[in-house]
Amino acid sequence: MPSRNPNSEKIIDFVVNQGNGIKGLVDAGIESVPELYILPIEDRFDASRVVPEEPIPVIDVSNWDDSKVIESICQAASKWGFFQIINHGIPLEVLNSVKEAAHRFFGLPNEERKKYWTGNSPSDTVALKTSFVPQAEAVLEWKDYLSFRYVPGDQESSALWPPVCKYQVVEYMKRAEPVIRKLLDVLLKGLKVKEIDKAREYTSMASPIVNLNYYPRCPKPDLTAGVLPHSDISTITVLLQDDNGGLYVRASDDDSWIHVPPIDGALVINIGDILQIMSNDRYKSIEHRVVANGRKDRVSVPIFVNPGPDAVFGPLPEVLESGEQPLYKEVIFSDYFKYFFSKKHDGKKTMDFAKI
Numbered sequence: 001m002p003s004r005n006p007n008s009e010k011i012i013d014f015v016v017n018q019g020n021g022i023k024g025l026v027d028a029g030i031e032s033v034p035e036l037y038i039l040p041i042e043d044r045f046d047a048s049r050v051v052p053e054e055p056i057p058v059i060d061v062s063n064w065d066d067s068k069v070i071e072s073i074c075q076a077a078s079k080w081g082f083f084q085i086i087n088h089g090i091p092l093e094v095l096n097s098v099k100e101a102a103h104r105f106f107g108l109p110n111e112e113r114k115k116y117w118t119g120n121s122p123s124d125t126v127a128l129k130t131s132f133v134p135q136a137e138a139v140l141e142w143k144d145y146l147s148f149r150y151v152p153g154d155q156e157s158s159a160l161w162p163p164v165c166k167y168q169v170v171e172y173m174k175r176a177e178p179v180i181r182k183l184l185d186v187l188l189k190g191l192k193v194k195e196i197d198k199a200r201e202y203t204s205m206a207s208p209i210v211n212l213n214y215y216p217r218c219p220k221p222d223l224t225a226g227v228l229p230h231s232d233i234s235t236i237t238v239l240l241q242d243d244n245g246g247l248y249v250r251a252s253d254d255d256s257w258i259h260v261p262p263i264d265g266a267l268v269i270n271i272g273d274i275l276q277i278m279s280n281d282r283y284k285s286i287e288h289r290v291v292a293n294g295r296k297d298r299v300s301v302p303i304f305v306n307p308g309p310d311a312v313f314g315p316l317p318e319v320l321e322s323g324e325q326p327l328y329k330e331v332i333f334s335d336y337f338k339y340f341f342s343k344k345h346d347g348k349k350t351m352d353f354a355k356i
């Protein structure tokens, strides 16, 4: 637990222990950024380090079977670790509805919202949280999120989800499922895996998590972070963002950042640590971060496509077939997950857990 001054302790108590979140603090009318949220200068986002000319690929997936589409996806996964897809088949209304649902949930009165606060929620498949791991962070991230464990076809688990957003989240997940399957199908075929059978399904996509992320407008966005640099631990992440922008991806020179421009109707796809490990580094799980926004509240909706908790993953036999040395050992997903959530966001360091 980091040591904190008495004022920061008070804010932790209000934001975390009492379940008000950063949204509650903003609603209480703060006009400056509390010390608890102020990053040391070296950790702040430096806008002069943004490279404008390197665009993240945008891939039209209206025909998944087109060899050019397949090649573009696998190439983007190897070179960039990030790409956007358009014409994926999820209707714009479904995308807009889930973003509106996020605004509706975070627009609820504090007392209504906090009924879902982590540890207090009526269901263990939904929890409202703030920052990343507040107990382990010296400086908190300017973000709240409502996190759902989605179990396909299980209406019982979603029965207790907040009525202002549950239908939209379920509908979005239903529509996203075939897109996820297609993406994994293409990416795994690129690693010489023939088909996604039941066992493969368990190790690649059995336990998705979907979050409604909320980044309230920040009075001094330069001092703090929406999300600090990290890579996702998923196989892939499917991210829906709004038109605010603010997501940046680490450029290949390691020292600069590339903006992921909002495109209406597009989904941002990124490779997570698990797929990098499975591919023995052919695909890249790239660091990314979110800057805080001084103009408007921002929402985003990531789906973390995760293996089942007991899945054991490591470099795939198909990848090592020709005698290549594995760079990673075999790891149980729930151990990797626990390790990720035991520390603050720290770039790509989670991967050390699986390195040989």
Ligand SMILES: O=C(O)CCC(=O)C(=O)O
Pocket: 213, 227, 232, 239, 241, 246, 247, 288, 289, 290, 299, 300, 301, 302
């Ligand atoms: O909000 C975003 O654009 C990205 C959020 C993110 O990177 C995450 O939740 O892991």
Ligand SMILES: [Fe+2]
Pocket: 230, 231, 232, 288
């Ligand atoms: Fe992320």
